[in-house]
Amino acid sequence: MANIDIRDVRKNYGAVPILKGIDLSIRSGEFVVLVGPSGCGKSTLLRLIAGLEDTSQGQILIDGTTVNDLPPKDRDIAMVFQSYALYPHMSVRDNMSYALKLRKKTADFIAGAVNKAGAKLGLDALQERKPRQLSGGQRQRVAMGRAIVRNPKAFLFDEPLSNLDARLREQMRFEIRKLHRDLNATSVYVTHDQIEAMTMADRIVAMHGGVIQQVGAPLELYDDPANMFVAGFIGSPAMNFLNADAAPVSGSDGQIVKVGDTEVATIPGRGLPPKVVVGIRPERVQLSAEGSVPARVDLVEPTGLGTVAHLQIGGQDLKLFTTDRPQMSAGETVKLRLAPGDLRLFDPDTGARIRI
Incomplete structure (x- = not known):
């Protein structure tokens, strides 16, 4: 688990500002959802936390250590993307264990971590299958398992359910939230779907135009919106x-x-x-x-x-x-x-x- 602190973070692409001064503290073990329309800067902020992009200004701290200059592999975080990005020629077991093999972990350590993650995700019977033999939901579980075996300080989710149908999204929302509870991990989750935000978050961060509009518990944003954007974006049917x-x-x-x-x-x-x-x-x-x-x-x-x-x-x-x-x-x-x-x-x- 880890605290994540974001202090006056800005991101520009050339002369175009994408993030316009983000201040946010994420508590250890918290499930925080960044929500907003396309282009609001939520995925950019997640990528800055992960180290996949550099900040134009400001600090990102993980457990009190500034990580701006650390490469992604040294930040001790794991990211689950919208695209499953599984190796098609590898089995489920090999996909989940690959990162641990690169880190020179022992065979016993790897087997234990993969078996434990597989049991949590209901992948026990699928360990020898290739990705082409799996459904979309099963592939997303493998991608999550690949992140879990690393036992990171924080999990970052970038719209992981966007490619799934409505019924499967509902099932995976439950599974991700239950997994978060079981692991007691710090999780930052990006989505444009306000239903996902309402049902999954401890706190929602509503973003628009590169600016945080409001931060609070789901029902706080629903019942007591700070402005028309939050009031109109949160809730279905809309206000x-x-x-x-x-x-x-x-x-x-x-x-x-x-x-x-x-x-x-x-x-x-x-x-x-x-x-x-x-x-x-x-x-x-x-x-x-x-x-x-x-x-x-x-x-x-x-x-x-x-x-x-x-x-x-x-x-x-x-x-x-x-x-x-x-x-x-x-x-x-x-x-x-x-x-x-x-x-x-x-x-x-x-x-x-x-x-x-």
Whole structure:
């Protein structure tokens, strides 16, 4: 296990900045997920930790030792890539043991390490097979086993499940998280899939444009996003955003929030600017016969687990998700309730969260 500290790390490709000053501390034994859209810098940051690329500025420390000038082989980390990168002419056993042979480990040490890793990963019966005889999930397990036998200080995962189908990704998410728990290892995991981030992480690092937007536990980012990017990226279906006007309630300590001509809520307190963006999770949009917010139904999508309804409020789109099976049809008008406590307010110019 190892602590990993990243201090003001920047990476430029020529004159183009990719990482713009990253500060992050990863605790020993922690499972941290770097998440964000393509091009946000998450894989670049992982490659800098691994030593596959050089920093333009800043320090990377592993267990208190600066490793900027150390080659990858001397950093005592193991990396699992999106591509399995297995030797096609070698058996599972030989693929897993190859790095140990290069390090001149004894035959008994190698056999013990490979057998132990194979047992953890359910590869016991596959040791003599070649990669072409394995499924995608089995190949990914071999790639993980190759990393485990080295007993590194930290594991780095670069979108390892992207090539797998949805059901296999679900299975491998469980296996990687269970493996992390059993090994009590420090793990840094990169993905663009926010479901992977939510289900696997101790902490999520949400990145966008080469900048860390927010760091926290999965439900912290889900329930209390720092800005519109985090609010919109984390969660499926994604958070609704409505452009709204805010005005004080005469004779009361509150403010009315309106979308077009439709009043959606009264927010306690004062201090809202006249223009705001209102965010609300689709599962927090409530169908209610006593609701005061009219909405027109555009489309209804049954998912089995529940129903997604695409609605219109004041000329703007709003999604509703419910585990019930309401009887709605396109073109009809329904009534909604939007509880003030479920609303998240944002600055329309900066995207920053507004707290009052």
